[in-house]
Amino acid sequence: MCNKLEGFNLISNWKPTTFTLPEGILDIKKTFDCGQCFRWNNIGNYTYAGVIGDKYIQIKQCEAENGLVEYMTTLDPVYLKDFLNYLGINDDYSYLEHINLTNFEVKAMDKGRGIRILHQDLWETIVSFIISQRNNIPKIKTSIHRLCEAAGTKMVTKNPVIGSEIYYYTFPTPKQIVNLGITGLQKCGLGYRAEYIYTIALEFDINPLRFYDYNNKSKSGQETVDFLMRFRGIGPKVANCIALFGYNKLDMFPIDIWISRAIDQYYNGDIDIERFGKLAGLMQQYIFYYMK
DNA sequence: TCCCAGGCTTGGT
DNA sequence: ACCAAGCATGGG
Numbered sequence: 001m002c003n004k005l006e007g008f009n010l011i012s013n014w015k016p017t018t019f020t021l022p023e024g025i026l027d028i029k030k031t032f033d034c035g036q037c038f039r040w041n042n043i044g045n046y047t048y049a050g051v052i053g054d055k056y057i058q059i060k061q062c063e064a065e066n067g068l069v070e071y072m073t074t075l076d077p078v079y080l081k082d083f084l085n086y087l088g089i090n091d092d093y094s095y096l097e098h099i100n101l102t103n104f105e106v107k108a109m110d111k112g113r114g115i116r117i118l119h120q121d122l123w124e125t126i127v128s129f130i131i132s133q134r135n136n137i138p139k140i141k142t143s144i145h146r147l148c149e150a151a152g153t154k155m156v157t158k159n160p161v162i163g164s165e166i167y168y169y170t171f172p173t174p175k176q177i178v179n180l181g182i183t184g185l186q187k188c189g190l191g192y193r194a195e196y197i198y199t200i201a202l203e204f205d206i207n208p209l210r211f212y213d214y215n216n217k218s219k220s221g222q223e224t225v226d227f228l229m230r231f232r233g234i235g236p237k238v239a240n241c242i243a244l245f246g247y248n249k250l251d252m253f254p255i256d257i258w259i260s261r262a263i264d265q266y267y268n269g270d271i272d273i274e275r276f277g278k279l280a281g282l283m284q285q286y287i288f289y290y291m292k
Numbered sequence: 293t294c295c296c297a298g299g300c301t302t303g304g305t
Numbered sequence: 306a307c308c309a310a311g312c313a314t315g316g317g
Contacts, residue, residue, distance in 0.1 A: 129298080133297095134300080135298080136296075136297035136298085137298075139297075192300090233301085235301085236299085238298085238299070241298070255298095256297095257296095257297075257298070257299090
């Protein structure tokens with residue numbers, strides 16, 4: 001039984017909000033460390049800190065009791081419903097329980113149990129996964145942090161008890177990135193990806209609805225991927241990641257170096273993704289997490 | 293020094 | 306349609 005408040009008192013202009021879920025539904029460590037998001041950090045004491053939109057949030061996961069897990073957040077209760085939606089708690093993951101899985105898939109799913117596919121901001125997801133190409137996760141996180149410092153809006157949340165302040169940055173809007181310019185982007189360590197991001201920031205700023213249009217349920221994952229791949233710097237893998245993580249097209253199955261290793265190692269070089277149906281992306285996350 | 297990282301573009305067959 | 310090289314950057 002963990003001390004629920006220990007390490008979870010950095011900020012106090014919040015009304016602590018708690019919620020409970022059955023064990024196995026949400027594991028925040030797996031969810032935030034599985035490579036789908038880059039702005040959540042482990043700050044100790046089973047607590048993660050992150051930024052969603054203009055809000056700084058801490059969440060702590062406690063040990064299960066009687067099959068239930070308690071979570072504490074620093075988020076005002078009025079936002080709890082939105083936060084649960086962000087965490088993907090409303091998504092039905094039962095489909096994978098009803099299909100035949102290989103021994104490897106059962107092992108991967110078991111290890112990854114509790115991973116949720118987050119409902120992240122579309123623009124942030126587009127930029128993040130353009131940065132991710134030919135890059136490793138620690139450096140992606142560093143680059144994105146530098147980008148937020150350079151072009152995002154600086155925010156502060158204050159602890160009136162001990163007087164300390166926590167500074168954080170919103171993820172820069174398309175316009176903020178355009179204003180930063182290509183050279184400003186390159187100073188964030190983005191390398192050749194800087195011009196890709198600059199170009200798509202111009203497009204997104206001019207016509208955001210062109211992008212949000214694919215949030216519609218009538219747009220398939222493949223249609224979304226085809227649209228995204230028309231932009232310079234977005235190929236099949238990045239497009240699949242944006243469709244899966246930014247548009248929540250849960251049937252998409254991004255193939256990166258780790259997944260192709262799994263395909264070589266456990267599928268004799270040939271995987272049938274159709275078996276996973278509408279939750280192929282979730283199985284992809286289990287496999288990715290297993291391989292890492 | 294070389295190798296690798298949640299790949300993509302370009303230019304050759 | 307497929308293949309190889311080049312690409313910026315930073316960590317091991």
